[in-house]
Amino acid sequence: MSYTKDYIEKLFTGNNITLNHKNKEVFEKFIIDEEIIQSVELISNQQKSIMENWRIRESINDIINNQVQVPNGTVGKAYDYKFDFIQLNWSNIIFSEFEGLDEMGLSYDKDEERIYGTPTANGDFKIKLKFRVKGENENSTLNEKAINLIINADPKSLWQNKESDKTDRFWKEDNVNVFDKLGTKNIVVSSKRGRSHANVGSFRDDDFAFHHFEKTGWSVIAVSDGAGSAKNSRKGSEISCNEVVNYFEVNFNDEVVNNFDQLILNHYNDSNSNSTVVEPPIEENNVTETITDAEVTTNDNADIVKETEVKESSQVQISKFIYNYLGGCAKHVYNKLEEFSNKNEFPIKELHSTLIFSLFKKYDFGYVVLSFGVGDCPIAVINKDLTELKLLNWLDVGEFGGGTRFITMPEIFTSDKFYTRFALKIIDDFSYLMLMTDGIYDAKFVVEANLEKLEKWKEFIEDLQGNNEDNAKVVFEESNTEIANQLSTWMDFWSPGNHDDRTLAIVF
């Protein structure tokens, strides 16, 4: 038994016993003594067992000290995390279970080594992994490892609805919903305070106004979004919308409107001979003057107005009309805001508001729709059979979220882009003319490019008609007396990250 011999030799060396010719014979007999062989074997087995035991304890210790990150969960959102025992170097775990998971509504599947379920409680939890590794007794006490598990609250449950301060000098109603006739059409508008404002008891910054001028047949709708960062923007948006209506009330008098009607008619007849109606382009060289005041002067630049060509003349004149009156209206709004801020002794930027407005009128041949926009709120008109869409304005969006332009910024009037803020559309009839603030657009269209897509607008209309997770439905019928409430309910849709004020005006 060479093992016995080796062992005894090492033992002797450790005890300072040297082997020589004198004790050699005894030694040879000693190592083949059955009792000695058995003793050595016993010792060897004990040592093996000690080593095995050490390895087990070391591996348990490694597992316990191993930093493991379990992803965070959110209340109400399905959670599923599978531990990768191989990657974690935990492959010697032969049994595992968790303690403390039921506290947050989760379970552990020990065969698949995964935590799953839908969390019901939020907080910073310490859950206990209880495990047994290979080599441990089947009835040994389980080892324990604490693991952090963060469960976020359901963001929906965290929003508070605090009333705004009614004694504030610029207080306005948190939510407004209206249904009305608007000339030959109907209008439904809902303007609601965003959750982010309700959460802190601040005000709705959005606003709107609309009016039908019986005498001239024109209707106007204005929508404005006060800047979240501007202190008195709720007043700015209110003034802006109301002043749009006021401006056209005064300036769209019979004479002005009759002239324009004639221009439109001429233009229609001219282009009708070419079978399709063409909208006169609003081009820079058609409208060279800079709007400097609400008082609008006409430009008699002979280079532009060529009497010899009737068609071009009516186009140019239409362009100039739009530029002068809609641009004049924008400037009027700016002047009123400036006046208000001066009177109240604060800088005009505290009234920062975006502004879009649209005018429409029914003619024998169809509808003429005009528009102006500054800021990030879209205006669109969709034809009767939902096959054609026209986005009437481009959006002022910067490189970064939330960066936009406001009607309160004087530089927009001197910018060489000013003329591009207007649009004209001639259409047989339309199903919807919509104006909305970014609270709707951000959530439903997400990016600018989608505003150009008819498909997206059709989806949006279907959404309004009930194709949504809340089954909120707006029935677009003149006889529907509930329509304003229906739209109001629809406006409460949930969209993560989109908690701004929402205003949606729909002419149908």
Next chain:
Amino acid sequence: MRRLPVYFLLDTSGSMYGEPIHALNNALSGMINTLRQDPQALDSLWISIITFDRDVNEVCPLTELAMFQLPEITCPQSGPTHTGKALELLYTKVQSDIKKSTENQKGDWKPLLFLFTDGKPSDIQLYNEIAPRVRNLNFGAIVACAAGNLADDSKLKVLTDDVVHLDNADSATLKQFFKWVSETIEQGNKSQGTGESVALPPPPSEITLVI
């Protein structure tokens, strides 16, 4: 969904060793817990932490708050303060992290930067070169916080006009500071005019605005 990216640059040089780093960890953890209770933050906030001593470490790459797990911030017992090197790393991170608006992509809110230090930059040449470049990166706000009497307020002015001073880096003061930070963060996602920056809320009495 629009993200609000927030960067924390934290001084972990030798002078922070002991009580100050402990206080910093507590205050950060308190701030994260506060923010977790804010539904707006939970929806939009993304956080990154970069520490600097002799080495610069991105201890947390930009991560959404809901998924964020605060690591223990540690520091060596001694060593220099490489603020410049930290800003250099930040500069590259911001370039690659931040999403700008395009026709087909929702841009981030302007990012915010909070720099916390209790000393002066040891790599002063690099600092002087990089700080103005970071300043021009179009942050919604850059707040530099100098804690204790060894911190150099005037150097921080190169980076931002918004420099605040804390008399010391004890637990109570840091807690106040990071509470104010979370209030500032809550200002970060409001619509502004192009080119305007985020308005800072009034700081509590423990914090002195350096003019």
